Amino acid sequence: MMDYIGKLREQYKNPQSVRTILYSLKKYYSFLVAADLRQDHPCKFINLKDKQNRNIQLQDLFTSDELEQLLDRKERYINLKTKNQVVLSLLIYQGLTTGELTRIELKDLDLEKAEIYIKSSSKLNSRTLKLKSKQILIFHKYITEVRPKIIKRKSNILIINKLGNPETGEQISYLVGTFKHLFLDRNLNPKTIRQSVITNLLKSGNDLRVVQVFSGHKYPSATEKYKQTNVEELKKEVQKYHPLK
Numbered sequence: 159m160m161d162y163i164g165k166l167r168e169q170y171k172n173p174q175s176v177r178t179i180l181y182s183l184k185k186y187y188s189f190l191v192a193a194d195l196r197q198d199h200p201c202k203f204i205n206l207k208d209k210q211n212r213n214i215q216l217q218d219l220f221t222s223d224e225l226e227q228l229l230d231r232k233e234r235y236i237n238l239k240t241k242n243q244v245v246l247s248l249l250i251y252q253g254l255t256t257g258e259l260t261r262i263e264l265k266d267l268d269l270e271k272a273e274i275y276i277k278s279s280s281k282l283n284s285r286t287l288k289l290k291s292k293q294i295l296i297f298h299k300y301i302t303e304v305r306p307k308i309i310k311r312k313s314n315i316l317i318i319n320k321l322g323n324p325e326t327g328e329q330i331s332y333l334v335g336t337f338k339h340l341f342l343d344r345n346l347n348p349k350t351i352r353q354s355v356i357t358n359l360l361k362s363g364n365d366l367r368v369v370q371v372f373s374g375h376k377y378p379s380a381t382e383k384y385k386q387t388n389v390e391e392l393k394k395e396v397q398k399y400h401p402l403k
Contacts, residue, residue, distance in 0.1 A: 159183075159200045174347050177206055178335055181328040218345040220354040225250040228337055237304045238320055244293075244300045245317060245330055249348055252276075252287045253355030253373060256327035256348050262316040264301070269294055282374035356384045 166176045183201050190196035228246045233239030248254050248262075258276050266275040272294060278284035289297070310322030317325040331348055338346050359369045360381075370381040 159204065163204075163206070172345060173206065174331065174349070177328070178331060180204065180206060181332060218350045218353075219357055220341070220344070220346075220351065222250075222358050224341070225351060225354060227340055228334075231337070235320075237307060240296060240300050240304045241308070241317070241320070242333060243296050245325070245333060247290070247293050247296060248274075249330075249334070249351045250355065251290050251293065253352045255282070255352060256330045258282070258374075259317060259330055260315070260325055260327055263314040264316055265314065267297065267301075267316060269298060269301075276374065278374075281376070283371075283376055285371060285374050287372065353384065356381070360385055 187199045272289045275286050308322050309318050315324040319325045375381045
C-alpha cells in the first residue's frame with residue numbers, strides 16, 4: 159500500500175490529491191471488510207502528513223459568481239442535496255476550513271439572528287459570522303427535516319453524512335472534488351475556496367482588520383498575504399491564457 163502511495167506522490171504533486179485517493183481506498187476496503195470479502199484493512203490506520211504548499215496560487219482562485227455554481231448542482235436525492243448545500247454554503251460564504259465545519263454544533267447556529275459561531279482552534283480565532291439570507295431556508299430545512307431522517311445516534315454535531323454519522327474533513331474534501339469538472343484548469347478544493355473568499359473580500363475594499371476577524375486569523379500578516387497587486391493580477395491572467403512551461 160505504501161509503495162502505491164509512493165507512486166501516487168510521483169504522479170500527483172498536490173498532497174490533497176493523494177489524500178483524496180487514499181480516502182477512497184479506505185472506503186473501498188471498509189466495504190470489503192463489512193461484506194466479509196476481506197478480513198484485513200491494509201490502509202485503515204494510514205494518515206499522510208505530506209507538507210502542503212502554503213503559498214496562495216493566484217491561478218487557482220475563483221470569483222464569487224464561480225463559487226455560487228457549487229450550489230446549483232442537481233442531486234438524485236433531495237436530502238443529500240440539502241446537506242451538501244449546507245456544507246458548500248459555509249465554504250463559499252463564510253470561508254470556513256474543513257476542521258471548523260466538522261466541529262460546528264447545533265447550539266452554534268442561531269437562525270433568528272442569522273448567525274453562526276465558529277470555535278477557535280490552535281491556528282484560528284473564534285468568531286461569530288453572519289449568514290446569507292439564502293442560507294436561512296436551507297439550514298432550516300436541513301435541521302427540521304433532513305437531519306432527523308439521516309442521523310443514526312444522538313449527536314450535537316451539525317453536519318451529518320448520509321450514513322448518519324458526523325461528517326469528516328475527508329468527506330467534505332471528496333464532496334468538493336466532485337465539482338472539479340466545472341473548473342478543469344484550476345485546483346478546486348476547500349483550501350482554494352477559502353483563499354478565494356478571503357481574497358474577494360479584500361478586493362471588494364473591505365478593511366484588512368474586518369477581513370482578519372472574518373477569517374479568524376490571529377495576526378494581520380496572515381490576512382495581508384491575500385492582497386493582490388495589479389502586477390499579480392496581470393501575472394494571473396498571463397498564466398491563465400499563456401501558461402509558461
